[in-house]
Amino acid sequence: MSVDVSEVELVQGCLAGKVACQRLFVERFEGMIFGLCLRMLSRRHDAEDVAQEVFLRAFRNLHRWDGERPLRPWLLTIAANRCRTHLEERGRRPMPADLQADWLPERTRTDSRDDAEEIQRALATLRPEYQQCFVLFYQQELSVEEVAEILDCPEGTVKTWLHRARKEMAEYLRKRGLDPRQELNHQSRDPKSDLN
């Protein structure tokens, strides 16, 4: 089967029960779904469980998918809702330190892991709807309009949630002692060094 098979063909194959299509479907979207789950849930094990659940639900509901619209936001809606439900079930208790950001790689010569870890910690302190909003906007790189569509709420609400999320996270970083001037100097010195 061709890898660049269209979304409609892929869905038709899945609905016909073709295992190859189902496999391709998961492989095509697993990075996106898992990425979102991981950022929202922090723990790799939870993220894998919920991501699997998202695919199972997607397969059960594929007959409802509107072929005129792209699959990505449809899947992200399921994923965002599942993650939010999971977070609400988990409760708002703070996570033990040893369970935080277990998916991040070992510390490298740069301090990018520290930054990513701090962001993940800060994110975990937010309300589930702020987390959803933040992850969809920053990690999935969606526009405010797209986030609003996925979360089924007005754009103004998304802007408010994003603003509050940023504000709370910036405050968290301030309390954690991250110095903005140092960061900004570091960024202007070698903007790409963290990405290597």
Next chain:
Amino acid sequence: MTCFDFENRLQEFFDLRQQELPDELSTHIAHCPACREMQERFQQLQIAVEDWRMQSPVVELADAVLRRLRTERNLVTLAAQSTSDGLRSPSYRYSSLTGWMALIAAALALVIAIGIGWRVSSNVSFANRQASLQTQIANAAVNRLEPVSDPAPTGDRQLDVLLHDARDAYAALASQAWQQVSATNVLLPPSDTPNLFGGEGSTDGVSESLSRPLAPLGKELRDAVDSWLQLVFNSQDSST
């Protein structure tokens, strides 16, 4: 530009993913230390977020998802077979048999409850007759005897014990019957799948393909017994 305006414009700058800080914002932070610090904090956050976003751990979910999908499909097939085969299916016969056993157990509970209820009312009549007789004796001897003790507490206590026993017996039997009714449906998964995107009907194919013929019957029977017992208890309470 006020500091309030600055904050709003700054959020817009981030929402639109603009690269260069607009001149009016740069001008404001040039002479407003508070807003400059705020802008630096948000800028620092943006940088850290970029590091966070770039981390992309590898994952392979296909095998696990396909395995779960296969298991789910097998369950649906199995359930569909058992419903379509009807009485020919041994599992259905088993369900049917245990369902009848549950019904018999519930009926037994009803009979016992009626029996206990009858005994209670007989005892109440007996206690009332005793009380009445003792009251007559007491009235006749009122001038000669010490004041007699009120016989009612004996009757009340007896009634309490009997009612308590009746409730316990009913609860135990009803619970047993209910467990048997429920046990016939243990293989059915819960229908907890939310209805996504406003579509109609259940989104869970498994629960859609199955029915629970005994569960509603068990509930109706239980409700009927409950309401009947409530009537008995209420009438006993009001008669005392």
